Amino acid sequence: MGVGNKKWQVFMLVGVSIFMSTLDSSIVNVALPYIMEDLSSDVRTVQWVVVVYLLTVSSLLLTFGRLSDIRGRRQIYVIGFLVFTVGSFVCGQAWTSGMLVSARILQGIGASMLMACSPALVVDAFPQTERGKALGMMGAVVAAGLTLGPLAGGMILAWFSWRLIFYINIPIGVMAVLAGILVLKDLPGGKGSREPLDKTGSFLLILFLCSLIVTLVRLPDWGVVSLKTGMGLVTAIISGWWFAMNETNTAYPLLDLGLMKIRLFILPLISTAILFASLFLLVFMMPFYLTYPGGFTASKTGVIMIVPFLFLLIISPISGMLADRLGSRLLCTLGMTFMCLSLFFLIFLSPQQGIFAIVWRMALAGIGTAVFVSPNNTAIMGSVPVHQRGIASGATATARTLGMVLGVALAGTIFSAFLTFQGEGMDSYIPAMAPAFMEGFRHVMAAGTILAAIGIAVTFSRGNEKMKKTGQI
Structure with missing residues (x-):
């Protein structure tokens, strides 16, 4: 297999992962009113279908990006698409809003693994003189996913159940997992390193983001002046400060605070x-x-x-x-x-x-x-x-x-x-x-x-x- 063919195979594979993860962040919005009616839910509950997916992705991006350097990007990519596919199946099977929200967490874990290592896979596959062009084309793929999401969602809802929005990920995911095993095995970034993962930083970042977002979302129920709101904000402040201190003192930080x-x-x-x-x-x-x-x-x-x-x-x-x-x-x-x-x-x-x-x-x-x-x-x-x-x-x-x-x-x-x-x-x-x-x-x-x-x-x-x-x- 030629080097030229290899890099474009990687590009196509990475493009599928980016397209599916961005598509899933926009396609669900169109279906929210229908999900709310079908599962007998309300706006305050159904918003978690979107919130928990994005919160999971944002909380884990830095962790999985670092982990792809340590364990190898091929492993993170393949496992990520597998988790994303399983999460999509469980989303389609959900019979309550709570089950759907839980399944979206699983789907978000897979999406964060894909999004974290995808740009690095492109850099690994392309020579330095072509990386700018390749990354620019990746930007077009992101835009395409966000653009087609609402359109595809509207067409599916016009003829089928909202559940098909999640089921269509399954055959694509299975093929992408198999292709990832074959295509990514010889990339330079596939072997990883022996550097440790900043587990404390990962935990504190997740705690900070989750406590902050949950407090904001539940503010109407808890009230501005309440014990739960106060505990949520205090947890966010302490975990955020602790994360900053940890990143300053650890030898292998998730985020270099000098930036x-x-x-x-x-x-x-x-x-x-x-x-x-x-x-x-x-x-x-x-x-x-x-x-x-x-x-x-x-x-x-x-x-x-x-x-x-x-x-x-x-x-x-x-x-x-x-x-x-x-x-x-x-x-x-x-x-x-x-x-x-x-x-x-x-x-x-x-x-x-x-x-x-x-x-x-x-x-x-x-x-x-x-x-x-x-x-x-x-x-x-x-x-x-x-x-x-x-x-x-x-x-x-x-x-x-x-x-x-x-x-x-x-x-x-x-x-x-x-x-x-x-x-x-x-x-x-x-x-x-x-x-x-x-x-x-x-x-x-x-x-x-x-x-x-x-x-x-x-x-x-x-x-x-x-x-x-x-x-x-």
Whole structure:
């Protein structure tokens, strides 16, 4: 087998894993109203179907990325796809919302293993002169997964049960496991190293993220001033501080905290979390809006939901090329501004306005994301030494996924809290509930607008790339 054929076989294999893991993070959103009805659940419970998957992925990305260096990427990839496939089967079999949420944890563990080692597999397979092109093509695969997810979900829901959304992963997963065993056996990164895994850091990171997100999601039930809320926040603060101390003192840290001193690393990283929190706040709420007060069918909902991700697929390569000439500060600030405007205009959306009013508002979010992502990633990767780009890549993926889960948690918390305040609930929606629904929807979009406005300030504060050359970072 030639080297040229080998690298593209690896690319195709990695592309399948990235496509499936990103597809699964977007396809489920369209199905949430149907899952809620079929399993006799409510918004506050069904949001965990999305939250727990993203939380699991974000908590374990750095751990499995490090583990792929130690144990070998082939082993992590194959086991990851196997776990993802088994998790998909259990999701399809779920007969209660609790079982579905538990199965999504299993699926998220597999997805985190795939996402953690996939970029490194590409770097292992391609020569240095072709890595930029290969990683750029991987970005297109991510966009394709996010774009096709809502469309595929809408089409499946129009003809079949929501369970098929999970079952379609099974044959693909089985073939990918077999292909991974054969294709990845001779890669340079397949043997691993003898360096130890920072188990304490891994545990503390999981504890920090889980305590923080669970507290935010359960805030409406527990109350702002309550023993449970206080314990959750104290746990998050202590575990976060302990994680920072551990990473400073251990010889083989999950995350080199020295990178946090680099302005063009830390501020773009924070901006990443804010942008994706804003985007997924919108992505979580829109299927409920389109299905209930909007009255759209599942297939139309799926088509409308691809609008933001379609712009990500088309514009991202262009914004990446512009970043080479203009830098990231202007483009990323512009992208965050578009996101802020999208959420602001969604505050004034009403079911009587029709499909065009929805599409152009969502298009603004897609344009903003597309203009932001490539320049921002370029700034992050370009701000760190070459030998730390793997850590930077893992940190970026963690910030992105953490932003997604924070957005979903924030949207579900505000929306559920407002409907409860109004004496309403989403267990059995009827048209008479539309005014209360829209008030909750507008409060969520207003919160997103404020969040994105903060993101504009953070993004602009990064300074220009030329600062790195003058030592002012």
